[in-house]
Amino acid sequence: MxxxxxxISEAEIQKxxxxxxxxxxxxxxxxxxxxxxxxxxxxxxxxxLFRTVSIPVRCEFIQLxxxxxxxxxSGHVRTVQGLNxxxxxxxxxxxxxxxxxxxxxSFLMKEFxxxxxxxxxxxxxxxxxxxxxxxxxxxxxxxxxxxxxxxxYGLDYAQKYRNLREIYHIKA
Ligand code: IMP
Numbered sequence: 503m504x505x506x507x508x509x510i511s512e513a514e515i516q517k518x519x520x521x522x523x524x525x526x527x528x529x530x531x532x533x534x535x536x537x538x539x540x541x542x543x544x545x546x547x548x549x550x551l552f553r554t555v556s557i558p559v560r561c562e563f564i565q566l567x568x569x570x571x572x573x574x575x576s577g578h579v580r581t582v583q584g585l586n587x588x589x590x591x592x593x594x595x596x597x598x599x600x601x602x603x604x605x606x607x608s609f610l611m612k613e614f615x616x617x618x619x620x621x622x623x624x625x626x627x628x629x630x631x632x633x634x635x636x637x638x639x640x641x642x643x644x645x646x647x648x649x650x651x652x653x654x655y656g657l658d659y660a661q662k663y664r665n666l667r668e669i670y671h672i673k674a
Contacts, residue, residue, distance in 0.1 A: 503659050503673070505653070506670065506671040506672060508668050509647065509652055509668075509670060510647075510655075510669040511668050512667045514645075515668070516550070519550045519551050519554060519644065523553075524554065526551075526595060527555050527556045530557060533557075533593050534558045534559060536562055536589060536594050536595070537551070537555070537559055537562075537625075538589075538595065538596050539563045539564070539597050540565075540566060540597060540598050541564065541565040541566070541582075542565065542658070543598075543658065544599040546656030547597065547599060547627045547655065548597050551625070560592075562589070563583070563585075564581065564585050564610075565581070566579055566580065567582050568580070568606055579605055579606050579609040585617070589617040589619045590617060590618050590619065591620045592619045594614055594619045595622075595624070595641075596611075596614065596622065596623070597626075598610075598624065598626040600627065600628040600629070600630065600657065601638050603633055603635040603636065604635060604638035605635060605636050607624065608638065623641040624638075624639065624640045624641050625643075626640050626644065627645070628646075628669075629644075629646045629647070630649055632649045651671070651672050653669070653670055654666030654667070654669045654670045
């Protein structure tokens with residue numbers, strides 16, 4: 503696997519992240535939402551997004567796994583590390599890196615609903631709508647991208663490239 507070309511530049515990412523943060527701040531202006539970071543892929547996006555939110559906000563972290571160093575999801579999503587905070591009656595915003603087949607999000611929504619929050623919305627930096635297997639509602643989308651494997655800005659291939667500042671196509 504090698505890096506092919508830039509898909510989304512650092513400036514484009516920062517502008518869009520700021521817009522998403524403003525939107526979330528407006529939508530939750532009278533509330534104190536809990537932004538939940540889905541590790542590891544969303545960590546970089548989350549750190550930037552969280553700091554653009556201008557209202558009182560809490561954070562929680564959950565770690566999932568489904569890829570096992572491949573570019574195709576195994577479809578078997580599992581929780582590596584669960585939530586520690588109490589989300590009962592909370593306004594939850596799940597922060598994802600990318601929604602691809604939708605299987606991870608579907609798994610997550612079931613996990614969250616069981617905790618009886620007041621509401622659950624989803625914010626994903628990237629959306630690959632053409633690859634959906636399970637339907638998914640995404641309330642806040644950073645960018646829609648074509649069916650291509652991407653890395654950088656938190657996204658990995660076999661745990662590499664998460665530190666890159668832009669989002670790149672990768673080729674086999
Ligand atoms: P889904 O369950 O197929 O929707 O996959 C969601 C997860 O797969 C994301 O949270 C990512 O961690 C990973 N993923 C999907 N597509 C890509 C990609 O193009 N690059 C890196 N990771 C990806």
